[in-house]
Amino acid sequence: MAIRPILCLPDPQLRAVSEKVGVVDDHVRALMDDMLETMYDAPGIGLAAIQIGVAKRVLVIDLAKGDQTPAPQCFADPEILETSAEETVYEEGCLSLPEYYEEVTRPAKVRVRFLDRDNQRREIEAEGLLATCLQHEIDHLDGKLFIDHISRLKRERAIKKFTKAARQEPAAARKADRGPEIRAKQG
DSSP states (O other): OOOOOOOTTTTTGOOOOOOOOOOOOHHHHHHHHHHHHHHHHHOOOEEEGGTOOOOOOEEEOOOOOOSSSSOOOOEEEEEEEEOOSOEEEEEEEEEEEEEEEEEEEEEEEEEEEEETTTTTEEEEEHHHHHHHHHHHHHHHHHHHGGGGGGGGHHHEEEHHHHHHHHHHGGGGGGGOOOOEEEOOOOO
16 A cells, blocks of 8 residues: 555646546555555545546545544445435535635435445445535546535636645645545534
């Protein structure tokens, strides 16, 4: 396992549409392991392969809090089959946009089909934070960022901020102190 560098906006690779893996083999499992180690190191609760420069439809999630036993979940070739009409709002952030958070409205529930670490086809019905995290990470696989779900003005400000930061800082310095990526809206 290895900790890999996380790409940050404005890196154009973050807008790439990822390719299906088709089969979860030892190579894909090694990628999943690297992604988990990278995500835990960041720290974060979700990571898509494209965020480490690998354009494959692979994502990892672990919603366990710091004092809980890790509960990693690995998804290859995930696809959203169904979403609820009911929506929920979470304050989202992203390891590729460190220290930037905005409220995002998404469907409250989703049904997702995917291949697990053992190459078994599975379906999961998710709600709450897991549903939001799955949608956030699947967006990455489709070349989308959470800022694509906020107002144009806020999105343009975020892009400008990260473009300016990229010109001023080397990539290694951008890791900084990353907070939790998604938080429930208080209120």
